[in-house]
Amino acid sequence: MEVTTDFIKASFDKFNKEYFNGALVTPTFEVSHCRRALGDFRRRDKYYRIRVSDYYIRSQREIEQTILHEMIHLYQSQFNCRDKSHGIDFKEKASDINCKGGWHISRLTSTKGCQVNPKYAKSISRNKSKESYMMVYKSVTGKYFLFRMALRCVNRWVNTLGCRNSIAKYATFTSTHGEFDNYPACRTSCRGTYITEKRFNELVNKYKLRVQENLSCSRKIAV
Numbered sequence: 001m002e003v004t005t006d007f008i009k010a011s012f013d014k015f016n017k018e019y020f021n022g023a024l025v026t027p028t029f030e031v032s033h034c035r036r037a038l039g040d041f042r043r044r045d046k047y048y049r050i051r052v053s054d055y056y057i058r059s060q061r062e063i064e065q066t067i068l069h070e071m072i073h074l075y076q077s078q079f080n081c082r083d084k085s086h087g088i089d090f091k092e093k094a095s096d097i098n099c100k101g102g103w104h105i106s107r108l109t110s111t112k113g114c115q116v117n118p119k120y121a122k123s124i125s126r127n128k129s130k131e132s133y134m135m136v137y138k139s140v141t142g143k144y145f146l147f148r149m150a151l152r153c154v155n156r157w158v159n160t161l162g163c164r165n166s167i168a169k170y171a172t173f174t175s176t177h178g179e180f181d182n183y184p185a186c187r188t189s190c191r192g193t194y195i196t197e198k199r200f201n202e203l204v205n206k207y208k209l210r211v212q213e214n215l216s217c218s219r220k221i222a223v
Helices: 005-019 060-078 088-101 118-128 151-161 197-206
Strands: 028-032 039-044 047-053 132-139 144-149 167-175 192-195
Touching (some): 005 047, 047 060, 060 088, 132 151, 132 197, 144 197, 167 197
Parallel strands (some): 028 047
Antiparallel strands (some): 132 144
């Protein structure tokens, strides 16, 4: 099914009455082409926005479920719930809607196995051959984190995280194998995944990584 702003709005109006007693403010509706997130909600002051991706081919029911997911975030924000993410307030509201409507709203919805919209197939082919600029680090608490850096921001990430007191050591590497294609290229916010020590060591061996200790802020590293 094709995702349109008219469909998002019509679904919002219907669900607002059915599950939220018509109490939600009407936000701005947008269609995105994001491959990492099926939908997202944003608030800035009195500005509210719900956006749904058309990157994948999905059924009407699946798209409506994404809209409901983002409406719960709007509910959390509008009524100043204890948390604004996927904590207990989200879980309680999602459970209530699931029981009433037979939905399966969850904290996260995987895009694995989703069929890509044909109009974006060419961009996938072009991106497959691109290099992924990765960073993996170990925090002082012993956790390992892996994320992908935007090319123009590599130096900034290295110089910023390399001297952060919360990071014990880190390494950067470049991959052309395609295994990190689904990672977002981070510019200002660090979005990635926590990995095990075993996975960290696998990356060290596979990419011959030069693991570096915490750097001083004055040290500069070129790409």
